[in-house]
Amino acid sequence: MTAQRNGLKTIDITLVGMFVALMAIGANITTMFPFMVVGGVPITLQTFFCILAGALLGSRLGAISMSVYVLVGLVGAPVFAQFKGGFATVISPTFGFLLSYILVAYLTGLIIEKNGGKASYIVATLVGTAVNYIVGTNLMFMAYKMWADAPEGFTYSMAWAWMMVPLPKDIILAICAGMLAPRINFARKKSIPQRTKHAS
Numbered sequence: 635m636t637a638q639r640n641g642l643k644t645i646d647i648t649l650v651g652m653f654v655a656l657m658a659i660g661a662n663i664t665t666m667f668p669f670m671v672v673g674g675v676p677i678t679l680q681t682f683f684c685i686l687a688g689a690l691l692g693s694r695l696g697a698i699s700m701s702v703y704v705l706v707g708l709v710g711a712p713v714f715a716q717f718k719g720g721f722a723t724v725i726s727p728t729f730g731f732l733l734s735y736i737l738v739a740y741l742t743g744l745i746i747e748k749n750g751g752k753a754s755y756i757v758a759t760l761v762g763t764a765v766n767y768i769v770g771t772n773l774m775f776m777a778y779k780m781w782a783d784a785p786e787g788f789t790y791s792m793a794w795a796w797m798m799v800p801l802p803k804d805i806i807l808a809i810c811a812g813m814l815a816p817r818i819n820f821a822r823k824k825s826i827p828q829r830t831k832h833a834s
Contacts, residue, residue, distance in 0.1 A: 649691055653687040653696075658711075664677065664716060680731075684766070686759075689755060697743070704736065708720070709721075727782045730774055734773075737765060745758035756808075757812075763804050
Protein backbone atom coordinates (compact mmCIF):
# COMPACT_ATOMS: atom_id res chain seq x y z
CA MET A 635 0.00 0.00 0.00
CA THR A 636 2.79 2.43 0.92
CA ALA A 637 4.69 1.72 -2.32
CA GLN A 638 1.50 2.27 -4.35
CA ARG A 639 0.75 5.59 -2.62
CA ASN A 640 4.28 6.75 -3.42
CA GLY A 641 3.80 5.78 -7.05
CA LEU A 642 6.28 2.89 -7.11
CA LYS A 643 5.34 -0.74 -6.76
CA THR A 644 7.65 -3.56 -5.69
CA ILE A 645 7.94 -4.72 -9.31
CA ASP A 646 8.92 -1.18 -10.35
CA ILE A 647 11.71 -1.05 -7.79
CA THR A 648 12.89 -4.48 -8.94
CA LEU A 649 12.95 -3.38 -12.60
CA VAL A 650 14.85 -0.20 -11.70
CA GLY A 651 17.44 -2.29 -9.86
CA MET A 652 17.68 -4.68 -12.79
CA PHE A 653 18.44 -1.91 -15.27
CA VAL A 654 20.98 -0.32 -12.92
CA ALA A 655 22.77 -3.68 -12.90
CA LEU A 656 22.49 -4.03 -16.70
CA MET A 657 23.94 -0.56 -17.17
CA ALA A 658 26.89 -1.44 -14.92
CA ILE A 659 27.51 -4.61 -16.93
CA GLY A 660 27.16 -2.81 -20.25
CA ALA A 661 29.52 -0.07 -19.09
CA ASN A 662 32.34 -2.47 -18.38
CA ILE A 663 32.42 -4.66 -21.45
CA THR A 664 35.71 -2.91 -22.24
CA THR A 665 37.32 -4.77 -19.32
CA MET A 666 37.07 -7.86 -21.51
CA PHE A 667 38.07 -6.00 -24.67
CA PRO A 668 40.48 -3.18 -23.68
CA PHE A 669 41.00 -2.17 -27.29
CA MET A 670 37.38 -0.93 -27.41
CA VAL A 671 38.39 2.57 -26.28
CA VAL A 672 38.62 5.31 -28.92
CA GLY A 673 39.81 8.81 -28.04
CA GLY A 674 39.28 8.06 -24.37
CA VAL A 675 35.64 7.09 -25.04
CA PRO A 676 34.86 3.46 -24.14
CA ILE A 677 32.66 1.58 -26.62
CA THR A 678 29.97 0.22 -24.32
CA LEU A 679 26.46 -1.25 -24.27
CA GLN A 680 25.12 1.50 -22.03
CA THR A 681 23.15 3.25 -24.76
CA PHE A 682 21.47 -0.04 -25.67
CA PHE A 683 20.36 -0.76 -22.11
CA CYS A 684 19.37 2.87 -21.59
CA ILE A 685 16.99 3.02 -24.55
CA LEU A 686 15.72 -0.44 -23.67
CA ALA A 687 14.88 0.86 -20.18
CA GLY A 688 12.81 3.66 -21.70
CA ALA A 689 11.12 1.33 -24.16
CA LEU A 690 10.22 -1.29 -21.55
CA LEU A 691 9.67 0.74 -18.39
CA GLY A 692 8.18 3.89 -19.92
CA SER A 693 9.31 7.49 -19.71
CA ARG A 694 8.92 7.99 -15.95
CA LEU A 695 10.33 4.71 -14.66
CA GLY A 696 12.98 4.60 -17.37
CA ALA A 697 14.24 8.04 -16.34
CA ILE A 698 14.14 7.02 -12.67
CA SER A 699 16.23 3.91 -13.37
CA MET A 700 18.88 5.98 -15.19
CA SER A 701 18.86 8.60 -12.42
CA VAL A 702 19.46 5.87 -9.85
CA TYR A 703 22.29 4.47 -11.97
CA VAL A 704 24.03 7.86 -12.18
CA LEU A 705 23.53 8.53 -8.46
CA VAL A 706 24.85 5.09 -7.48
CA GLY A 707 27.98 5.79 -9.49
CA LEU A 708 28.42 9.29 -8.08
CA VAL A 709 28.34 8.04 -4.47
CA GLY A 710 31.26 5.77 -5.25
CA ALA A 711 30.00 2.45 -6.60
CA PRO A 712 32.22 1.33 -9.54
CA VAL A 713 29.35 1.10 -12.05
CA PHE A 714 30.63 3.50 -14.71
CA ALA A 715 32.86 2.53 -17.63
CA GLN A 716 36.18 0.92 -16.64
CA PHE A 717 34.77 0.35 -13.13
CA LYS A 718 34.94 4.03 -12.27
CA GLY A 719 32.75 5.81 -9.76
CA GLY A 720 32.72 8.70 -7.34
CA PHE A 721 31.83 12.38 -7.52
CA ALA A 722 35.07 13.17 -9.36
CA THR A 723 33.44 11.61 -12.41
CA VAL A 724 31.57 14.89 -12.83
CA ILE A 725 34.69 16.51 -14.32
CA SER A 726 35.28 13.60 -16.71
CA PRO A 727 34.82 14.52 -20.40
CA THR A 728 32.42 11.58 -20.78
CA PHE A 729 30.13 12.60 -17.91
CA GLY A 730 27.81 14.27 -20.42
CA PHE A 731 26.96 10.86 -21.83
CA LEU A 732 25.99 9.68 -18.34
CA LEU A 733 23.71 12.68 -17.87
CA SER A 734 22.15 12.12 -21.28
CA TYR A 735 20.96 8.64 -20.27
CA ILE A 736 18.25 10.15 -18.07
CA LEU A 737 16.89 12.24 -20.95
CA VAL A 738 17.34 9.41 -23.45
CA ALA A 739 15.31 6.93 -21.40
CA TYR A 740 12.60 9.53 -20.80
CA LEU A 741 12.26 10.54 -24.46
CA THR A 742 12.37 6.95 -25.70
CA GLY A 743 9.55 5.98 -23.36
CA LEU A 744 7.58 9.15 -24.10
CA ILE A 745 7.60 8.63 -27.88
CA ILE A 746 6.33 5.07 -27.45
CA GLU A 747 3.67 6.17 -24.97
CA LYS A 748 2.41 8.87 -27.34
CA ASN A 749 2.22 6.58 -30.38
CA GLY A 750 2.16 2.95 -29.26
CA GLY A 751 2.63 1.35 -32.67
CA LYS A 752 5.45 -1.06 -33.46
CA ALA A 753 7.07 1.48 -35.78
CA SER A 754 7.22 3.98 -32.92
CA TYR A 755 9.58 1.65 -31.05
CA ILE A 756 12.17 1.87 -33.84
CA VAL A 757 11.70 5.64 -34.13
CA ALA A 758 11.98 6.06 -30.35
CA THR A 759 15.15 4.02 -29.98
CA LEU A 760 16.84 5.82 -32.88
CA VAL A 761 15.82 9.22 -31.49
CA GLY A 762 17.16 8.15 -28.10
CA THR A 763 20.47 7.18 -29.66
CA ALA A 764 20.68 10.50 -31.50
CA VAL A 765 20.01 12.45 -28.29
CA ASN A 766 22.69 10.45 -26.48
CA TYR A 767 25.25 11.35 -29.15
CA ILE A 768 24.25 15.00 -29.47
CA VAL A 769 24.22 15.74 -25.73
CA GLY A 770 27.21 13.56 -24.87
CA THR A 771 29.48 14.68 -27.69
CA ASN A 772 28.78 18.39 -27.22
CA LEU A 773 29.37 18.22 -23.47
CA MET A 774 32.53 16.18 -24.07
CA PHE A 775 33.83 18.85 -26.43
CA MET A 776 33.04 21.58 -23.90
CA ALA A 777 34.82 19.62 -21.14
CA TYR A 778 37.95 19.17 -23.23
CA LYS A 779 38.00 22.84 -24.15
CA MET A 780 37.30 24.21 -20.69
CA TRP A 781 39.02 21.97 -18.11
CA ALA A 782 40.08 18.55 -19.40
CA ASP A 783 43.45 17.82 -20.97
CA ALA A 784 42.52 17.90 -24.64
CA PRO A 785 44.69 16.15 -27.27
CA GLU A 786 46.86 18.42 -29.38
CA GLY A 787 44.91 20.01 -32.23
CA PHE A 788 41.58 18.92 -30.73
CA THR A 789 38.60 20.28 -32.67
CA TYR A 790 34.82 19.88 -32.74
CA SER A 791 35.15 17.81 -35.88
CA MET A 792 37.63 15.52 -34.13
CA ALA A 793 35.17 14.96 -31.28
CA TRP A 794 32.52 13.82 -33.74
CA ALA A 795 35.07 11.75 -35.66
CA TRP A 796 35.73 9.78 -32.47
CA MET A 797 32.02 9.12 -32.09
CA MET A 798 31.69 7.79 -35.62
CA VAL A 799 33.51 4.63 -34.50
CA PRO A 800 30.81 3.33 -32.09
CA LEU A 801 27.92 4.89 -34.04
CA PRO A 802 27.21 1.95 -36.42
CA LYS A 803 27.16 -0.41 -33.44
CA ASP A 804 24.74 1.81 -31.53
CA ILE A 805 22.43 2.24 -34.54
CA ILE A 806 22.25 -1.53 -35.02
CA LEU A 807 21.64 -2.09 -31.31
CA ALA A 808 18.98 0.65 -31.28
CA ILE A 809 17.10 -1.11 -34.08
CA CYS A 810 17.46 -4.43 -32.23
CA ALA A 811 16.07 -2.80 -29.08
CA GLY A 812 13.20 -1.34 -31.10
CA MET A 813 12.34 -4.79 -32.42
CA LEU A 814 12.82 -6.59 -29.12
CA ALA A 815 10.97 -4.21 -26.78
CA PRO A 816 7.44 -4.58 -28.25
CA ARG A 817 7.75 -8.36 -28.09
CA ILE A 818 8.74 -8.22 -24.43
CA ASN A 819 5.98 -5.72 -23.63
CA PHE A 820 3.41 -7.89 -25.41
CA ALA A 821 4.54 -10.95 -23.45
CA ARG A 822 4.34 -8.99 -20.19
CA LYS A 823 0.80 -7.76 -20.89
CA LYS A 824 -0.29 -11.22 -21.94
CA SER A 825 0.95 -12.72 -18.68
CA ILE A 826 -0.88 -10.22 -16.43
CA PRO A 827 -4.39 -11.79 -16.77
CA GLN A 828 -2.89 -15.21 -16.11
CA ARG A 829 -1.28 -14.06 -12.85
CA THR A 830 -4.48 -12.29 -11.79
CA LYS A 831 -6.60 -15.33 -12.51
CA HIS A 832 -4.19 -17.57 -10.64
CA ALA A 833 -4.17 -15.24 -7.65
CA SER A 834 -7.98 -15.17 -7.47
